[in-house]
Amino acid sequence: MTTRPAAARRAVAPPAEQPGSARPRPRLRGVDVLRGLAVVGMLVVDNRGNGAIPDQLEHAAWNGLHVADVVFPVFLLVVGVSVPFSRRADRPRPALTRVVKLAVLGWLVVTVKYGSATAGVGVLGHIAGAYLLCWLLLRLPRPAQVATAAALLVAMSVATVAGGDEPDRSWGHTVDAALGVPFSAEAPHGYLAGAVTVFLGVLAGRALQSGAGRPALVRLTAGGAALLAGGLALAEVVPVNKRLWSPSFVLVTGGIALLALAVLHWLVDQRGLARPFRPFEVLGLNAIVAFVFSEVVFRAVLSHGVQPAVDAWVSSVAGAVVSAWVYPVLSVAVVWAVCAALLRRGVVVRV
Numbered sequence: 001m002t003t004r005p006a007a008a009r010r011a012v013a014p015p016a017e018q019p020g021s022a023r024p025r026p027r028l029r030g031v032d033v034l035r036g037l038a039v040v041g042m043l044v045v046d047n048r049g050n051g052a053i054p055d056q057l058e059h060a061a062w063n064g065l066h067v068a069d070v071v072f073p074v075f076l077l078v079v080g081v082s083v084p085f086s087r088r089a090d091r092p093r094p095a096l097t098r099v100v101k102l103a104v105l106g107w108l109v110v111t112v113k114y115g116s117a118t119a120g121v122g123v124l125g126h127i128a129g130a131y132l133l134c135w136l137l138l139r140l141p142r143p144a145q146v147a148t149a150a151a152l153l154v155a156m157s158v159a160t161v162a163g164g165d166e167p168d169r170s171w172g173h174t175v176d177a178a179l180g181v182p183f184s185a186e187a188p189h190g191y192l193a194g195a196v197t198v199f200l201g202v203l204a205g206r207a208l209q210s211g212a213g214r215p216a217l218v219r220l221t222a223g224g225a226a227l228l229a230g231g232l233a234l235a236e237v238v239p240v241n242k243r244l245w246s247p248s249f250v251l252v253t254g255g256i257a258l259l260a261l262a263v264l265h266w267l268v269d270q271r272g273l274a275r276p277f278r279p280f281e282v283l284g285l286n287a288i289v290a291f292v293f294s295e296v297v298f299r300a301v302l303s304h305g306v307q308p309a310v311d312a313w314v315s316s317v318a319g320a321v322v323s324a325w326v327y328p329v330l331s332v333a334v335v336w337a338v339c340a341a342l343l344r345r346g347v348v349v350r351v
Contacts, residue, residue, distance in 0.1 A: 028208060030264035033277045034079045036284030037260075040332055041289065043073035049311045049327035059185075062167060063239040072123065073253035074129060074260065075294075080201020081261070083138070084209045088306050095135050096198070101351045102128035110291060113300040119264065123291065126186040130194030137199055145330050146203075149196050153247040157195060157238045160246050165239075172244045175222040185243045188255060193245035198228070200254040203263060217270070220262035225318050228255030286339040293338055298331050 045057055045068040056067040088094035093131070106124025137145055160170040167173060172189035181187050207219040230249030233241070240248045267273045274281070283290050298307070307327060314323035 002036070028265070029274050029277075029281060030266075030268035031078060031081055031208075032262055032281045033073040033264050033268055033286035034257075034275075034284070035075065035287050036277075036280030036282065037070055038075040038078065039283040039290045039335075040280065042075070043066070043294055043298075043332045043335060044328040046294065047072060047307075047328045047331040049052075049307070049324040052324040053328075059242060063165070063241050065240045065242070065249070069242040069249075070253050070256055072126075073250075074294050075280060076127065076194055076197045077201035077204070077254060077257040079127060079131060079262075080198035080203075081200045081205040083134075084205040087125055089135070090138075097131075098351060099128045099132045099135075102131070103350060105288075105292065109295045112296055118151065121181050121184065121188075122186050124271070126190060126194055129191035130198050131187060131278065133191055133195035134198040137195060138202065145199070151297065152192060153250065156232070158248045160238050160241075160244060160346045167243070170244055183243070183246065188244035193247065193250050196250050197254055200250075200258070204258055208265070211244055212232050217262055218267065219267055220258050224258030224262060225254070227258060231255055238290060240331045276322055282340050282343055284350050286342055288351050289342060290335045290339055294335055297334075308314065 016184040045059075058066060059068050060066045083089045084184050087132045106122045106126075106128060109124060119341060138211050139147060140148060154169075163170040163172075163174075167183070170183075172187070173183045175189035176183045177190055183189075203223070204220060207216050207223070210216065228251070229252070231248045234251060235248040238248045240246060240252055242249055264277070268277055310327055310330075311323050314326050318326075
């Protein structure tokens with residue numbers, strides 16, 4: 001885990017300058033904003049006050065797609081966007097060190113939150129596994145990378161169809177059961193599809209690296225539209241399913257993420273409209289702090305006594321619907337204040 005001074009943070013693209021440049025490229029702040037928006041989505045979904053929250057802010061039980069299901073894939077894709085800008089990402093030791101740090105931190109968070117040491121399960125464990133597999137994919141020659149990623153999606157499509165529509169008979173459940181971990185969207189069976197999501201981010205990063213402006217914007221928009229259309233077409237055969245990280249889920253959420261990145265790149269980096277998005281940028285710059293703080297404080301500590309008490313009191317005063325929103329909004333405000341305080345001191349925490 002490292003920290004970076006604010007002055008250095010403002011001077012370079014995420015997370016390092018482009019090799020061969022005569023001078024550092026200005027930071028692509030739209031990427032940080034998108035990461036911050038994903039953090040806000042995570043906080044609202046995870047810290048909802050009660051069941052009166054809209055269905056779209058709860059994960060789909062099996063097949064289907066809710067807004068809540070898009071949050072993590074967006075964050076995972078942004079992980080890949082930064083890879084082409086990082087000289088460390090190509091070197092085995094820094095890349096593997098990052099994987100170990102994420103895995104250990106994820107294990108600690110899951111242990112604190114659930115009281116059981118289940119390695120490899122959880123958001124950070126999923127990021128670690130997906131990042132490692134994507135890093136291995138990037139060791140292949142560039143022409144083979146897209147073909148390999150496509151072949152993986154085809155293989156997972158076949159496995160998804162063969163498993164039928166019952167969760168307990170799915171290939172993902174079989175893999176996780178063999179590993180002795182609970183079947184969930186963050187469990188090891190999803191690392192492979194998650195790696196493809198990270199790889200889509202790498203492709204987006206390469207488009208931005210090749211030159212910001214209209215060409216990059218066109219590539220991001222066209223790529224996002226193509227992924228979304230392809231995913232919706234594939235969904236007729238392979239349902240969109242987050243728990244399985246089905247190939248159609250990868251394509252649809254990847255398309256949504258790329259289109260969102262295109263919009264923010266245009267607004268923030270090209271039009272210079274960064275000020276209205278500054279609150280999201282603050283969260284995006286210290287996303288790891290925001291996630292860990294929320295998981296430990298709001299989900300592990302306060303959820304057992306404080307959250308039910310707050311929900312009961314607000315519900316009695318203003319009704320269940322208002323209470324459903326009060327707690328997540330408070331969590332966003334508190335987490336933002338922590339991240340803003342760190343940023344004012346020039347502290348940016350990265351793993």
